[in-house]
Amino acid sequence: MTFKLIHVGLGGWGMDWERTALATIADRVTVTGIVEAWQPNLERAQEVLGYTDAQSFTNLTDALTSVEADAVLITSPPATHMSLAVEAMRAGKHVLSEKPMASSIAEAREAIQVSRETGMHLQISQNYRYYPALIKAVELLRDGVLGGLARVNVDFRQWVHDAPAGENPYYDLDHPLLSDMAIHHWDMMRMILGCEAESIYVQRSDPSWSNYRDVASATAIVTFTNGVVVSYRGSWMSSDTPTFWAGEWKMECEDGLISMTSRQGGPFGTQGDAVSIRTRSGVMQPQPLPHLPVWGRSAGVLDLQRWIETGEPSQNAAERNLGSLAIVEAAIKSAASGVVEPIRIPRA
Secondary structure, rough: OOEEEEEEOOHHHHHHHHHHHHHHOOOOOEEEEEEEEOOOOOOHHHHHHHHHHEEEEOHHHOOOOOOOEEEEOOOHHEEEEHHHHHHHHHOOOOEEEEEOOOOOHHHHHHHHHHHHHHHHOEEEEOOOHHHHHHHHHHHHHHOOOOOOEEEEEEEEEEEOOOOOOOOOOOHHOHOOOOOHHHHHHHHHHHHHHHHHHHEEEEEEEOOOOOOOOOOOOEEEEEEOOOEEEEEEEOOOOOOOOOOOOOOOEEEEEOOEEEEEEEOOOHOOOOOEEEEEEEEEEOEEEOOOOOOOOHHHHHHHHHHHHHHHHHHHOOOOEEHHHHHHHHHHHHHHHHHOOOOOOOOOOOOO
């Protein structure tokens, strides 16, 4: 029996979901309806993807009353995520929402409360958790292959700055680095360290010629409850060699170094994922990675289906994502205040 979805948000990223993540699991997942408020995007989705008028809607309300679905997939702009999620859950549908979960911790908690009241599952698409390199790195640290962890260094470098000022919508996005992109990296830190962050300091480092309205380059120091400090450098305007989307990770341990990179992106799937260890001998030793027949966003969809069928919550259940959202809030605050900010994770 196929898993039926209503897909909300058919902009550029939503179309990528259709072409890649959903296409990969088309034998197990069926999109019964699409929702897109902007008519040109809706018409493009119909033309490119073949959806009929009976499957296409400009609002979620009409879709919920017109087509059958087990869940709603939300890939619309971030500010709309939780209002759409709440509507879907109140209509008796489970939800898989793109990150960031919400605009604030308070908004996220309200949605989680609706999830509890309705019995509908709310899952966030922290898709980097479903890649083999990250899973392997967690295994190496858990097993103490190189002893205890001392510190972690993370670099994320991309160049998204070719368009003139005013001609790329991403330039005007709120928090394009600290929220939209780095929430992946904050979430990976939590997964790798197995604990929560307690404080963060962010120094904005945008060049004078930046076309971005908000922070697009920054350095951060994140301290975790186990005492490990993570040094993070991220930029959308780096002239250095681009990293993969998950960044370049160096985990300094008692007896050596663990190096990791993940999520090459595009058509490459898991091909670029790599983990190696270097002992005191100085020899780099590539590590075998687990085979994942389905990965990334596709795996997240199937994880929600598994949760519904088994009752065992996803690692990306909304309650478990509050720690990542809390880092985002504190990072934004620190970039503005110029001081170390505590990270407060309320009970869901």
